[in-house]
Amino acid sequence: MNNCQGNSSWCSDVNKDEFSRICSIQSNATNSQDGAKEFCKSLMKLSHACENDNASLSLKDVANIFDILPGETNENKNKTAEIVTKYLETVQNVAYEVALSLPPGNKSSIKKDLLVIQTLTLEGDCDKNNSLFKMEAANETMNFDCILITEKDSKGAAVFISYASIGSIINERFVSKEDLTTDEDEKEIKDFHLNSKVVSGTIGYKMTSFLSIPVSFTFQHIQMKRENEKSFCVYWRNTTWSTQGCEVISSNDSQTECSCSHLSSFAILLATTTLKEDFVLTMITYVGLGLSLLCLFLAALVFLLCRAIQNISTFLHLQLSLCLFLANLLFLIGIEQTQPKIVCSIIAGGFHYLYLAAFIWMFLEGLYLFLTVRNLKVSNFTSASQFKKKFMYSFGYGIPAVIVAVSAGINPQGYGRDNICWLKMEGFIWSFLGPVFVIILINLSFYLTTLWILRDRLSSLNKEVSTIQNSRTLTFKALAQLFILGCSWSLGFFLNHSIPEPVQSIIAYTFTIINSLQGVYIFLVHCVLSRQVQEEFKKRFKRVKKRTETDIYVLSTSTGHSKMSWGK
Known part of the structure; x- marks a missing residue:
């Protein structure tokens, strides 16, 4: 290897390689079981290329030289890390020097069984209107600004x-928790495993440890990410994986996008996480749901007995209360109850059905109010008498059943998380x-239209003021109910790690x-604050009080007669 001649920097590096001492031994050793033998074979091929071609390698030659997977050493982790580190650095450096030798504007790629290489060569100033470049190798992508590659009147390349x-x-x-940057709210991180291919990126005429503009990478997951797993963007730091200088931009089940302020070899690391439980939020949830269950039960009794x-x-309020009662209880x-999975899936399907049913009954409430207000001349809201209970039952409970059945048929694995x-x-x-969302938008249009109609009627018909006032009050209550029961769900979209504190905590609470x-x-709006319910309970209270007084009078009278009779 010391006979290698050439002016290229990568060819000169072969002379200085610290493995050159042992390559002649390892390449001839028949019992070698570690990665040194395969690595040295690659270096020997590179050496011969230097000797024969005077460093005029093509990208295909580079791929052929390094299309050898270093084997895992049986001795220790450190030796494995040392061999792989040198392998990765040599592949990058040689491919980068080859890219520099190509004509400006050239974009080349080569695909082998064990590695895919893509290069881009540029010279001169960047086009400010089109300075972003995207490179792709085996479904993984790298995005960067060409300012990182070129300087004025200079030539650069990206690999x-x-x-x-x-x-x-x-x-x-090769993972250590000390090398991973984690969120403060994560209690435990365990079960690490790489979930992407390893990629290497090299950019710029001069290699720097820090980039003025971060480079982004998009990785495809080897296995689908689970709910309780978190993605880490990591780079290979000689002997271990580290998150320093890299952060996750976005992540879903199938891919993760990273942003890194330096260049090296990168991958996606998945870890099982356990989040710290917010005791206050948990208490609010269970106390609130307990109160709601009691109030919904009392409201159902009022709607049935009054x-x-x-x-x-x-009737519509009753059905809504029943759906929410069952959903809260569930x-x-x-x-x-995430285990067994089939039970968890059934519970998730029950939630899906009950909450959808609640929103369908809210839709029927909005439709009923709209039809009622359209014809205020008909007393006792008989303009909405077209509503038939059979029709409402089939619509209110049938439509959610159809949606759940179709959803389960299309994707039965969609029910139940980890x-x-x-x-x-x-x-x-x-x-x-x-x-x-469709129901919320339709109901919102119903209620706004209803309020507009009531406004016109209130200004033109004094004789129907009481009826209009009742309808308007009912509409305001329904509109408030729409926001309380419906629009509050939209807050759930903002409950993710991209929202900074303390905004995230405010949204969560x-x-x-x-x-x-x-x-x-x-219960408060439709029962406690309802004038009709108050009057009905006053009447019942008066009847009970009158009956009690009568019983006391009869009892006292009969007792007096008994005493007189006993005296006689």
Whole structure:
């Protein structure tokens, strides 16, 4: 190897390689079981290329030289790390020097079984209107600004390499918690494993440890990420994986995008995480749901037993209360029953059905109010007498059943997460949020139209003021109910790690308080503050009081007669 001649910097590096002392021994050793033998074979090929071609390698030659997977050493981790580190650095340096020798504007790529290399060569100033470049190797991508490559009147290159199997060598054995930057709210991180191919990126005429403009990488996951797993963007730092200088931009089940302020070899590391439980939020949830269950039960009794208020509107309130009561009860009993999976899926399907049914009954309330106000001349809201209970039952409970059945048929794995029994977020959650948003928009248009009609009627018809006032009050209550029961769900979209503190905590507390006290709202507005309910209870109280007084009078009278008779 010392006979290698050439002016190229990578060819000169071969002379200085610290493995050159042992390569002649390792390449001839028949019993060698570690990665040194394979690595030295690559260096020997490179040496011969230097001797024969005077360093005029093509990208295909580079791929052929390094299309050898270093084997895992049986001696220790440090030796494995040393061999792989030198392998990665040599592949990058040689490919980069080859890219520099290519004509400006050239974009080349070569694909082999164990690695894919793509290069880009530029010279001169960047086009400010089109300075962003994207390179792709084996479905992994690298995005960068060409300012990082070129300087005025200078030539530079970018190299992006994807390794098919090297991640199986420098795997989770080379992970240390001390080298990972984690969030403060994470209690435990364990079960590390690489979940992407290893890639290398080299940019710029001069190699620097810090980039003025970060480079982004997009990795495809080897296995789908689970709910309780977190992605880490890591780079290979000689003997271990580290997150220093890299951060996750976005991540879903199938891919993760990273941003890094330096260049090296990168991969995606997945870890199972356990989040710290917010005791205050948990208490708010369970206390709020407990109060809601009590209030919904009392509201259902009022709607069933108070004959004075029994009409179509009360019937709709009753069905809504029943759906929310069952949903809250199921939440308290089964939201964390993640094992066995089939039970968790059934519980998630129950949530899906009950919450959809609640929103369908809210839609019927909005439709009923709209039809009622359209014809105020008909007394006792008989303009909405077209509502038939059979029709409402089939619509209110049938439509959610159809949506759940279709969703389960299309994606049965969409029910049940790893940590809670609810719908999976990626795509499938829209089988719930889609109908909810449609219902919210339709009801909002119903209520705004109703208020507009009432405004006109109130200014033109004095003789119907009481009826209009009642309708307007009912509409305001329904509109408030729409925001309390419906729009509060939109806050759930903002409950993610991209929202900084303390905004995230404020959203979490607001979402929890509003959603856990929905039953309390229904009982207060439709029962406690209802004038008809108050009058009905006053009448009943008077009847009970009068009956009690009568019983006392009869009892006292009969007692007096008994004493007189006894005296006689």
